[in-house]
Amino acid sequence: MKAKPINANHVIDNSKFQSYHFWLVFWMFLVIAFDGYDVVIYGASVPSLIKEWGISDVMAGAIGSYTVIGTALGAIMFGMAADKWGRKNIIILTTLIFSFFTLLTGFANGPVTFTLFRVIAGIGLGGVMPNVIALTTEFAPKRIRSAVVSFVFCGYSVGAIMAALTSRSLLPTAGWEPVFWLAGIPLSFLPFMIKMIPESIGFLIENGKVEKVKDILNKLDSSIDKKTVIQMEKQQVKAPGSPVTKLFEEKRALSTLMFWISCFSAFVLIYSMNTWLPRLMMQSGYDLSSSLTFTAVMQVGAIAGTIIFGRLVDKWGFKRVLVPLFFCGAIALSLIGFTKSTILAFIYISVIGASSVGVQNLSNAFVSQYYPFSMRSTALGSTMAFGRMGGIVAPTFVGFLLSINLMPQYNFAAIATAAIIGGFAMLFVQEQHGNYQKERNAVHQKKLEIAK
Template sequence: MKAKSINPNNVIDNSKFHSYHFWLVFWMFLVIMFDGYDVVIYGASVPSLIKEWGITDVMAGAIGSYTVIGTALGAIMFGMAADKFGRKNIILLTTILFSFFTFLSGLANDPVTFTVFRVIAGIGLGGVMPNVIALTTEFAPKRIRSAVVSFVFCGYSIGAIIAALTSRSLLPTVGWEPVYLMAGFPLLLLPFMWRSIPESIGFLIEKGKEEKAKQILSKIDSTLNMNAAIHVEKQQIKVPGSPVIKLFEEKRALSTLMFWVSCFSAFVLIYSMNTWLPRLMMQSGYDLSSSLTFTAVMQVGAIAGTLIFGRLVDKWGFKKVLVPLFFCGAIALSLIGFTKSTMLAFIYISVIGASSVGVQNMSNAFVSQYYPFKMRSTAIGSTMAFGRLGGIVAPIFVGVLLSMNLMPQFNFAAIATAAVLGGIAMLCVQEKHGDYQKGRKAEHDENLKMAK
């Protein structure tokens, strides 16, 4: 009797969350946590760098922007390279890049050397994120996929909180260098990551390593018949043509553009806050220690927003959650410059965290599910590459605003326009043309057929 074929998607989609998923999520969470730490320590250390090296606000913003140029390059290069070399290999390589060169940044003696190291680290930071999203999406059970991906990206906020609290402790006493040197810690974990992180099932099948793919699938479902052949769905078969062009086919053009604009807006918010929040709050009358506390509070808001609204996304759909969050962020940014209450400022900052980092975490899950499997890395990589243009613009833009000595209210209101743009863009995404919606429709039609 012929053995029943194995459908990798069905095995993963219908699986229960158990220890194999736990360890994958653990390592992906950890990688993104270090990513968040490496990104946020620059904003935390900007006041110290300005004081030590005598650089201007505009120059400090430029260094932040150059770093984001590196992340944009990394998102493009490594998003596409994963299809050739495997997501696991790229995740490990990019982790080495951002950890080692952030560590070296702590040894820099001048702004030029520091900037070079930060740009190279940025290439790694940009490359790791789309591949972590894609690998997590591929292995997460379908019923909790959005929540799992959103949870993994809470690691970014945990890393940012650690960066803020570490900076608050170390900057006044031992200076900014140790804050960067601590970023080398992930290098010690690489052997464990190599052993624990699985390679993409789709990549293994494409490379003819079906036995290896079945071994991984058997850890997800121990009842699999290892003698059965793997059935590859049509969407997993490689098609000719530019991978980016494919994102604009099958009525996805408008949504692809809107994802890019939305991501651009989210990154303007994220990098404006990551780079300049301590400085902006100091301009509003707070000291450095209190300003770094605001950075931590923003990330707490990002985590709470991601976890709470991530669950609502599974229930209500992405747009019904993400669009209002963007607009709430615009309102909070517009109000924070007018309040003199620290408690109200904490509330506004936490809302900003939920509507910037939190929104981007959930948007990543949206993009990763919107496109077919074969386009996932390219879709996420290109979206985040375009989004990082916002990250390039934001540090210099806010640096120029600060150099103009405007009232704090005007600076925050100017940043708020990005949240409005993001909400409008997300509103224009056409969910009906997404791959996950097609899957839901097919499942619904099948259920109706069975009911009849």
Template structure:
């Protein structure tokens, strides 16, 4: 009887239509995630005016929404390791699409917040599972680059949100901007048909024939018949996947990932929620401030595409730490200039060192843990990181009520980038799962 190792087959596969479809739909789902996050920041000035709420209340609404993403990341990250990643991706996509669209019909801040929290639960659940599924099926040579590219969708969605807000707000108000986010409901059947279930999950459930069909798509030249036996090169670790994150000397690095992710989300949510307001405070118009949001996410895309593939050659630390440092310098400098061109460049650096670093960090975390706990590992990291997303909108809202100079506000936010760099520096890569980018581990030890 011939034996085929599923993990090795995927690792050695060549990029083909199967991978392209996985990237396309993963990119699309994350694009809507990015759109959802940024539209709130774009319409905050409108909500403050229409509903007569304070900056602190507006910041709190943003924080409540992120609380939902924390719940979603933990719960659905854990559940996916039990019931399958594909099911969770489809359910969470439907959940956040529906309730983001419903937010556009809310008549007041209370109902609006309820809809935003529920959509946040879906958003929090979908991201770690898209990361885990992409990691599992990406060819080894381009794994980090493929994951990072998928998460460029976040920045494209953020740009789309900024541009849509700039075009729609003056003529039609803020509500249609939310209705656009319901579009994924229309393409959900296509997503269900295109993306596969986790091979690791299917093997654990004894569904070998389904895995064979997937492997034929991964490698069309692979010959599989009824007598072919599928094996994993590594047995799944038993017990609670959350507890396992702290075993086998992984605990300290798990905490460092959480701190880094927290820092990244402080940067991301500070900027995406309050950048228009901060730039208005610095002397720019609302229209110009929305373009700064777009520019920040252009920087995130450029940073991810330019630096993400480097992690496959240099390792994660040598890429992420310098990006964090550059981001801190850019944030501390943005309030010192009135030159619009220089301000756009600095905002681009901030995008690369916040969203861009988080995109690269997703690839790092997903490869650090064994496949049996991958969704839980990424979900827990992002859940803790989202606490930074809860903290940041309210924190910056309070800063704005203190009437501090613009430079001081940006400098205080920059502290998060310094903390993130320190945390990544202390990650112990020697205890990582086999196959991390830049680690040079033997290929035969790599599992699905």
């Protein structure tokens, strides 16, 4: 009797969280931690760079914007490339790029060289994130998928906290250069990542590497051996033309646009805060050391928000969590400029962290589950590429606000408008057309047919 084929997707979906998952999550968490470290060290070093090179607030903002242009290019370029070359390969390559060029940034002798290295590093940073999301989503057990993806992206905030604390220790004594040199640490663990990170199951099957698929699945289910017949859920045949256009088909057009706008808004919040929070808090009367503490507190809020609300989205759904979070961020940003209490300021900053970095972490999980496997990397890459346009605009815009010497309240209120726009955009995402909802409907329909 011929053995019944085993569906690779079902094996992964129904697997228990075990050591194989742990090591994947560990390495993905570590990569994203250095992503967060890289982004925050620029904001922490901006006051030192302005003082050393005599550049203006607008120029400092422009350097931040140029860097984000690199991340936008990397997001869409490597997001689509992963569907052809494999997610593991792209993660390794992009980690190499952003680590090496951030390390070189610490040797820059002027704004031009500094900006060039930052832009190239940004290309790597933009490419690594969507592929980490996609690979984590693919291998996480279905019942805890959102929580696992959200946890991995807590690494961003952990890295950002380390950046704030490292900068606080090194900037007054050693200068800004060593802060960038430390970003080269991921180069040392690339050989371990090459050995231990699995390639996408879908990519391996599409390229006829079924034996490698069996080896991976055997680590999740020991009953699978060399004789097992493996199959994937049937994927749509890829039509000619740009894969991005597929995101607008099958009633997904409105949701795709709303994802892009909400991501744009989230990145305005993230890059406004990451680039300028120390300077904004110094404008409000705090010294540099205290201002860097606010950066760390914001990331603590992001971690807490991601973990707590990551569990809630599995129970309540994404929109019921993300929409209120955006609006809470707008309220906190509007109030922080008026408070003179450090404790209240810490609370507001924590809420801002949860409703900016935290919201984006959860939104990434939302996008990765909304689209079918065949276009997941493209969806994440294009969404984050569009979103990073907000990151391009934000540093220069806030730099301009600082240059015209507005009161701190007005600067924070201007940033808060992004949270309001993001909340309304998320409100119009049509969950009923998402891939995960279609899967649930199919399962429900099957149960009804069996009951009959």
